[in-house]
Amino acid sequence: MSEHYVCFIPADPKFVPSKGSQDAAVALIQRAWLHISEITPETNEHIVFRDCGENFESIHCPSCNTELRVDQWHELMEQDYSDEGGFQLDQLPMPCCEEKLTLNDLSYKWPMGFSRFVLRAGDPGCEDSEKLLNELESAIGCQLRIIHQMY
Known part of the structure; x- marks a missing residue:
C-alpha cells in the first residue's frame, strides 16, 4: 500500500518560520484534519529538494x-x-x-519544490482547502506551495 503525505513548503526556499509559527501551523492542521496522527515540521540547514514521489x-x-x-x-x-x-x-x-x-x-x-522548511502531514483522506491554505500562510507568515508525495 502506498503512503501519501501532504507537504507545505514556503514559496521562498530560504524562509524558515519561527518555532511559534510552526506550532500554530501544526495546530491548524490538527483542527482541520482531525484524524491525522503524523504532522512533522522539519528545518534543514541547507535548501533541500522536495519531490512528489510516484506522482511525478x-x-x-x-x-x-x-x-x-x-x-x-x-x-x-x-x-x-x-x-x-x-x-x-x-x-x-x-x-x-x-x-x-x-x-x-x-x-x-505534480508540484515539487525546494525549501529549508517543510511541514509534512500524513494522508488527510480529503481535499486541500483554500481556507486551510490561507490560514497556514497567515500562521507561517509567507506564501506556501503544496506538494503531494506518494511512495
Whole structure:
C-alpha cells in the first residue's frame, strides 16, 4: 500500500518560520484534519529538494513550455548542488531556450519544490482547502506551495 503525505513548503526556499509559527501551523492542521496522527515540521540547514514521489509526471520550462528530459533536469540538478551547501538555486541557462531560471522556477507536474522548511502531514483522506491554505500562510507568515508525495 502506498503512503501519501501532504507537504507545505514556503514559496521562498530560504524562509524558515519561527518555532511559534510552526506550532500554530501544526495546530491548524490538527483542527482541520482531525484524524491525522503524523504532522512533522522539519528545518534543514541547507535548501533541500522536495519531490512528489510516484506522482511525478513531467518538468517544463516556464519560458518556452518545452518539456525537459529527465537527464537534462538531472544535469541541472548536479550543476546547482554542492555537498557542503545543498542546492544554491542559481540561475542556470535552460537547455531548451537558454533562458536563465532557477530549478525552483521550473513547472513540475505534480508540484515539487525546494525549501529549508517543510511541514509534512500524513494522508488527510480529503481535499486541500483554500481556507486551510490561507490560514497556514497567515500562521507561517509567507506564501506556501503544496506538494503531494506518494511512495
